[in-house]
Amino acid sequence: MPLIDITNPEIIKFLVESYDKTARLRMKWNNLYGDKLQEAATLQRKETGYTTYDVFKADMIGGMPAITRDHITAGYNRKRVPIRDGTFIPGTAHLRKGHSIVDVGLGDPKEDPRLVRPDTDTTIDPVMRVVDPEQSKVIYKDKPVFGRIVYLKQRSKLAPEQKYYFRECSGWDYGWRLKDSFFSKGRPVYGRVWRLNRDVKSRSGPQPDPPYYKNPDIPASNKCPE
Template identity: 50%
Template sequence: MAKLDITRPEVILFLNEAYEKEKRLRTYWVSKHNEKIQLAATLTREPTNYYEQDVIKQTMIEGLATITRDHKTSVRNRKKVPIRDARSIPGIETLRHENSLINLGVGTAKEDPRLARPDNDLSPDPLMRPVEAKTKKIFFKPKPHFGKEKYLHVRAKILPENRYYLPECASWEYGWRLCDSKMVGKAMFGRNWVLHKTLQNRVGPTRDPDHYKSPVLASFPKCSE
């Protein structure tokens, strides 16, 4: 992994936000456990009557686990690449592509180059769609008009289906890709709920408009004989 260039302005802004967050969390932790810290610092606790041998014994017992962990045999086994069961199952190479995001019609390699992979690549597909370059610039600009909070605020206005390939939680299943439904939109020859709209308007029920009244029929005088 390449070292972080701390001379770049966007990296400096990121580190400042990280330092402020860490300082805020440390201050909160100290204020939360202030009573326990004072109790431990005053040394007014009841004596435990531990001997020096008891302390050494407990330290040795806790250190026995590191002997097995740091043994040369254990180190050699940890460096070995584990054998994946998926590679030994017949037909597993084609299984991923049959259920990939491209075959499902959710994403394309043109929009997301991460989806274009060879057949022997068994790594999982990405969960999130690529972020626009215009939106990324908000994250690296100074606060208060930009920064991490502004970036998250802008991303929250985007529909989940435009941010992720598939629903990541149960609440997204309701209304997911609703724009693809043929039932969206008002029917051209559908019924109009006049009574429903009238009862739920701001002023309540009103009288019928003048053009709703019955037409006045003109009467002609009878001809006299």
């Protein structure tokens, strides 16, 4: 919305009339309710002369008994020998014990010498597995039989768990380590399995996913363990 032109005589006349109207309304309100406003603003109780310092002082004096009581209790507790609940406190040297790639069975130090590290070494574990030297030679040979494209084709034929220790993107969530899953046991070697068609025609019909397929519930006040 554009601003009004205050140099216009008609606008000036309108503003003057508006200011006069507002002033008359204020004067009328003061004439009607001036007595009540004066009564509400007058102190009705006896003045005691308290200052802000007096109010703070009263609060401090009221809390002195609690300070004295806590000081006696603290002095008694300082003389007692503390109970050590934790008999063993792990340090930096224990961070990797039982949690390294070798301990969980994901890698072999004979294949990847980078995994042979002391427990005090807290650097990040290697992300990618060691590339086969025979595949690495493909990059440095002449085209078109060898080269980068041939190398990438050979690498694409490998499963992701054969190239990396852990999942590096969300696209690997489905299909990661399928050989370790329940559905890989007893599956046919050749041909396709129409799982949905087979389940629909079965006697019990399609079944939901097993409970262990779901994400774990986060403990909260409304979910108490049984």
